Amino acid sequence: MFPAHLLFGELRVKSGPLCVALAGLLGSLLASSVVSAQAPGKSPTVINPPPTAQNWADLAKLPDWSGVWNPKITDQDAQVKTNPPPWNEAAAKKIQQMFAEEKAGRPRLIFSNCLPEAHPSWMLVTHNAMEILFTPGRVTMLGESDGNRIRRIYTDGRGHPEHPDPTFHGHSIGHWEGDTLVIDTVDILPQVPLAISEAAGLPNNGDMHVIERIHLADKDVLHDDLEIVAPKILTRPWKTTRIFFRQRARKFDIVEGVCTAGDLVERVNAEGDHVFVPVEKSEWSHTTAVPAK
Amino acid sequence: MRKLMKSIGAFAAFAVLAAGISQVAAHHSASMFDFSKTVTMRGSVVELRWVNPHVTLTVNGAVGEEPAAEWLMETTSPGNLVRVGGWRRDIVKPGDQVEIVFHPLREPDKKSGLMRQLKLLATGEVFAANIRDQERPGLE
Numbered sequence: 001m002f003p004a005h006l007l008f009g010e011l012r013v014k015s016g017p018l019c020v021a022l023a024g025l026l027g028s029l030l031a032s033s034v035v036s037a038q039a040p041g042k043s044p045t046v047i048n049p050p051p052t053a054q055n056w057a058d059l060a061k062l063p064d065w066s067g068v069w070n071p072k073i074t075d076q077d078a079q080v081k082t083n084p085p086p087w088n089e090a091a092a093k094k095i096q097q098m099f100a101e102e103k104a105g106r107p108r109l110i111f112s113n114c115l116p117e118a119h120p121s122w123m124l125v126t127h128n129a130m131e132i133l134f135t136p137g138r139v140t141m142l143g144e145s146d147g148n149r150i151r152r153i154y155t156d157g158r159g160h161p162e163h164p165d166p167t168f169h170g171h172s173i174g175h176w177e178g179d180t181l182v183i184d185t186v187d188i189l190p191q192v193p194l195a196i197s198e199a200a201g202l203p204n205n206g207d208m209h210v211i212e213r214i215h216l217a218d219k220d221v222l223h224d225d226l227e228i229v230a231p232k233i234l235t236r237p238w239k240t241t242r243i244f245f246r247q248r249a250r251k252f253d254i255v256e257g258v259c260t261a262g263d264l265v266e267r268v269n270a271e272g273d274h275v276f277v278p279v280e281k282s283e284w285s286h287t288t289a290v291p292a293k
Numbered sequence: 294m295r296k297l298m299k300s301i302g303a304f305a306a307f308a309v310l311a312a313g314i315s316q317v318a319a320h321h322s323a324s325m326f327d328f329s330k331t332v333t334m335r336g337s338v339v340e341l342r343w344v345n346p347h348v349t350l351t352v353n354g355a356v357g358e359e360p361a362a363e364w365l366m367e368t369t370s371p372g373n374l375v376r377v378g379g380w381r382r383d384i385v386k387p388g389d390q391v392e393i394v395f396h397p398l399r400e401p402d403k404k405s406g407l408m409r410q411l412k413l414l415a416t417g418e419v420f421a422a423n424i425r426d427q428e429r430p431g432l433e
Contacts, residue, residue, distance in 0.1 A: 145345055290340065290342060
């Protein structure tokens with residue numbers, strides 16, 4: 001059944017007065033059938049169905065990814081040189097300039113204004129821990145720094161949205177292949193940087209697509225095998241593996257971190273209220289002066 | 294041409310954003326510090342600022358024969374300090390005597406550095422502050 005408005009449109013194109021009258025008649029008939037199709041009794045499409053007991057039980061079959069995962073930063077450092085992205089010519093020039101500025105002690109701010117490191121740069125260059133939660137139909141990644149560092153990966157079989165609404169972390173759908181979580185992410189904001197360090201990265205400029213395979217490589221080692229397609233800044237897809245590790249015997253939980261608090265210091269004002277007041281920062285964002293108490 | 298202007302415009306906006314703002318909280322590179330120099334200084338704690346993304350410690354101390362002054366040390370985040378060195382918000386209080394190891398800022402006239410280690414002189418306890426030490430072998 002075609003929607004009534006499409007049929008009306010077709011008839012209007014070919015219309016003379018008689019056809020218009022015919023269209024009106026047909027329209028009335030079709031409209032009544034559309035109304036009947038939407039009559040009470042038809043259940044709406046459920047996007048987030050209530051999980052069943054079996055859904056919860058099935059989570060126990062998934063691999064154990066609990067605990068606090070730390071990024072292997074020395075490997076991030078090494079890959080800047082050993083596995084650079086295939087930047088296109090224009091991007092490569094900008095990256096070289098960033099390297100030069102960093103070497104000269106003037107590191108470019110890639111993650112300014114406390115915006116999220118976003119996807120996939122969070123996975124690529126973070127210096128902070130994360131934890132991963134499994135619930136029915138969902139895998140959720142929670143970053144330590146900033147409440148806005150969160151990835152929601154839908155594993156309930158849905159597809160990507162028909163109408164894109166780009167975000168910092170994009171729209172992620174995943175499925176399990178054995179003990180490997182395969183994630184497909186699209187709809188990432190074009191301003192989101194593809195970063196290889198805290199001082200080298202470029203806006204992806206749109207159409208970025210990220211495919212990941214996350215799996216345990218050892219008892220306490222998690223690998224994220226990423227394939228990053230960023231046609232506006234790369235000449236071909238870039239593959240990299242990022243390593244996270246956990247230390248079971250060390251009792252460390254995720255610590256709340258609010259990035260904008262980095263601009264502030266705790267003080268008590270003249271009224272005796274506990275408040276935050278600004279500190280001074282350099283253009284490279286390190287703190288240069290803290291107001292006296 | 295239009296494409297070129299567009300890219301120049303985008304770059305200019307980025308450059309302005311990066312250069313002209315005095316207060317921009319961010320996860321940033323530490324290359325403003327001189328990693329070729331490592332300085333040890335003793336002094337008295339003024340204030341520990343336990344904030345993300347970068348903790349700061351203000352210490353009144355002297356390097357070598359220089360007169361004592363307030364030095365502002367920066368280091369990694371609270372979460373990383375907890376994991377790497379067993380830090381807590383309350384390990385120091387104003388007036389505590391400490392010895393700190395740091396890489397100074399490249400600009401020699403500015404009394405600031407990237408802190409790598411803190412030692413409490415009263416107890417001898419040492420707290421590491423190098424984020425990459427989390428990867429030391431033998432840490433389970």
